[in-house]
Amino acid sequence: MGATQPSPDAIEAAAALLRAGRLVAFPTETVYGLGADATNGEAVARIFAAKGRPRFNPLIVHVADLEAATAIAEIGPVARRLADAFWPGPLTLVLPRRPHTALSHLVTAGLETVAVRVPSHPIASALLRATGRPLAAPSANRSGHVSTTTAAHVATDLGASVAMILDAGPAQYGVESTILDATGRELRLLRPGAVPSEAIAAVVGYTPALFSAANPERPSAPGQFESHYAPRAGVRLDASHARPGEALLAFGPRVPPHDGHTINLSPSGDLIEAAANLFSALRELDRSGSPGIAVMTIPEHGLGMAINDRLRRAAAPRPADPPFDQGSRCS
Ligand code: TXA
Ligand code: MG
Numbered sequence: 001m002g003a004t005q006p007s008p009d010a011i012e013a014a015a016a017l018l019r020a021g022r023l024v025a026f027p028t029e030t031v032y033g034l035g036a037d038a039t040n041g042e043a044v045a046r047i048f049a050a051k052g053r054p055r056f057n058p059l060i061v062h063v064a065d066l067e068a069a070t071a072i073a074e075i076g077p078v079a080r081r082l083a084d085a086f087w088p089g090p091l092t093l094v095l096p097r098r099p100h101t102a103l104s105h106l107v108t109a110g111l112e113t114v115a116v117r118v119p120s121h122p123i124a125s126a127l128l129r130a131t132g133r134p135l136a137a138p139s140a141n142r143s144g145h146v147s148t149t150t151a152a153h154v155a156t157d158l159g160a161s162v163a164m165i166l167d168a169g170p171a172q173y174g175v176e177s178t179i180l181d182a183t184g185r186e187l188r189l190l191r192p193g194a195v196p197s198e199a200i201a202a203v204v205g206y207t208p209a210l211f212s213a214a215n216p217e218r219p220s221a222p223g224q225f226e227s228h229y230a231p232r233a234g235v236r237l238d239a240s241h242a243r244p245g246e247a248l249l250a251f252g253p254r255v256p257p258h259d260g261h262t263i264n265l266s267p268s269g270d271l272i273e274a275a276a277n278l279f280s281a282l283r284e285l286d287r288s289g290s291p292g293i294a295v296m297t298i299p300e301h302g303l304g305m306a307i308n309d310r311l312r313r314a315a316a317p318r319p320a321d322p323p324f325d326q327g328s329r330c331s
Pocket of ligand 2: 138139147
């Protein structure tokens with residue numbers, strides 16, 4: 001065992017901090033994770049702020065067991081076999097997200113899928129049970145740095161931004177979990193990791209193809225491997241006001257008058273709150289049926305950079321889109 005094992009009191013204290021929306025670094029069998037309550041958007045936003053991530057990527061959601069996984073994701077027969085074989089352990093499954101869960105939309109970056117993992121490390125398990133909530137946890141390092149495998153590395157990298165670090169000595173594997181996309185007809189390997197492909201093949205009868213976003217092979221089902229949520233409505237940035245018919249995505253205390261649907265990401269101008277609300281706001285404005293979304297200027301600092309990165313991509317023309325909608329296509 002490692003040099004230190006957190007006491008039950010330390011785990012209770014960590015769980016209380018997590019439930020209060022704070023960040024706690026904890027050991028897993030792969031690498032140390034930077035944990036936040038996955039049902040609390042502002043807590044999840046703090047992960048991105050602490051990591052200095054330039055972008056909002058979807059995060060892995062850690063749960064205590066299969067039952068807790070079933071509460072947030074739809075687990076089909078193949079996923080179930082993989083879960084039975086490898087959970088608890090270093091396998092992450094990307095699964096359809098259940099429609100009505102308490103999960104924040106920031107944790108899945110607005111996607112309809114969720115990456116779920118049940119860690120086997122006893123401290124991670126104990127923390128999940130004590131917290132009673134799913135925990136978002138990317139590797140506990142600053143963006144661009146390598147994953148951390150000891151508490152000392154976490155302290156050096158993230159120090160002041162975490163409320164507590166649970167130290168259980170060096171991580172066992174030292175590489176991240178294997179990520180499998182189990183949302184399509186065939187499994188895809190999104191990230192090679194601690195569970196080797198041979199072990200997966202032994203369970204499912206074939207070796208999942210490595211999916212590289214840089215080289216997407218013929219997308220059999222469009223959108224199946226989309227790693228980014230984009231609203232259907234056109235997005236217009238740096239808008240001083242919304243035009244007739246547009247919905248308004250506002251920010252800060254001074255909002256131009258508008259008759260149409262308006263959502264303010266943060267009336268007080270708080271970028272953490274704005275980040276927490278970004279994806280659910282885009283979804284809601286999209287559902288309102290407006291053909292366009294006018295977005296007020298969001299400051300380009302702190303999490304504003306990640307918010308603007310997402311909004312710029314949502315506003316960009318989408319080369320993958322078919323030129324016409326299905327209705328106007330000749331068959
Ligand atoms: O070993 C691990 O998995 C560690 C420990 C702490 O559990 N966690 C970790 O998380 O490596 P993170 O956030 O650094 O890696 C998450 C990866 C990203 O590459 C992200 O794109 C992918 O998982 N991911 C998360 N949700 C996804 C989704 N819905 N669809 C596709 N990829 C997803
Ligand atoms: Mg990482």
